[in-house]
Amino acid sequence: MKLYGSTTSPYVRRIRLYLALNNVSVNDQQFVNLDVFSETGRAQLIKDNPTLKVPYLVDDQQSVFDSRVIFRYLAQKFDQPTISWHEENLLTLIDAANDSFVTLFLLRRSGIDSKEDVLFFNLQNERVAILVEQLNVAITKGDFQQWHYPSICLFCLLDWANLRELYPFEKYEALMTFMENVKAKPELAEQLSETDPRN
Numbered sequence: 001m002k003l004y005g006s007t008t009s010p011y012v013r014r015i016r017l018y019l020a021l022n023n024v025s026v027n028d029q030q031f032v033n034l035d036v037f038s039e040t041g042r043a044q045l046i047k048d049n050p051t052l053k054v055p056y057l058v059d060d061q062q063s064v065f066d067s068r069v070i071f072r073y074l075a076q077k078f079d080q081p082t083i084s085w086h087e088e089n090l091l092t093l094i095d096a097a098n099d100s101f102v103t104l105f106l107l108r109r110s111g112i113d114s115k116e117d118v119l120f121f122n123l124q125n126e127r128v129a130i131l132v133e134q135l136n137v138a139i140t141k142g143d144f145q146q147w148h149y150p151s152i153c154l155f156c157l158l159d160w161a162n163l164r165e166l167y168p169f170e171k172y173e174a175l176m177t178f179m180e181n182v183k184a185k186p187e188l189a190e191q192l193s194e195t196d197p198r199n
């Protein structure tokens, strides 16, 4: 089994941490690090995955695109239960926020100021504001208490968006505490460090 991705992508990191949760240690994972913006990285993507996005997985002859589908594939492979409809909805909130944050990040990398009053920018900014608030409330209501796939996805999103300074998360106490609690878990220390986008 080979996982293709980059070391900075929050979508890739969630799969690496989900593999670790299923006792495939980060060191044992067959991880192919692609720079999706380099010439060789793009050539590989064009050959393997027409969405031109990471992560994707190749297991025997089976290619699997998109983190959500890779999660389903791995859960089935490892005989793990699927997540509830409520958790699916939480995952949809996380994915929507993550997609808009990636868009805002790529706009910044393209030299475009997404704070301007323009429909496309306003839609992204409105979405992230509502979703960050909703995810903060979800934590206060008791979601994300266990280290399972939805928590992994939330952590990867927050840690990456925080690193990229995409949002003032310090105003959201529950989100900050969630992040601190995850980072303080000794049993996760090694895998978090191995998959840290800063390294």
Ligand SMILES: N[C@@H](CCC(=O)N[C@@H](CS)C(=O)NCC(=O)O)C(=O)O
Pocket: 008, 009, 010, 011, 036, 052, 053, 054, 055, 065, 066, 067, 068, 102
């Ligand atoms: N829905 C996809 C999103 C993956 C995604 O957006 N990956 C980013 C990296 S964080 C990417 O490959 N971006 C390349 C691009 O947008 O051209 C998933 O869940 O796997």
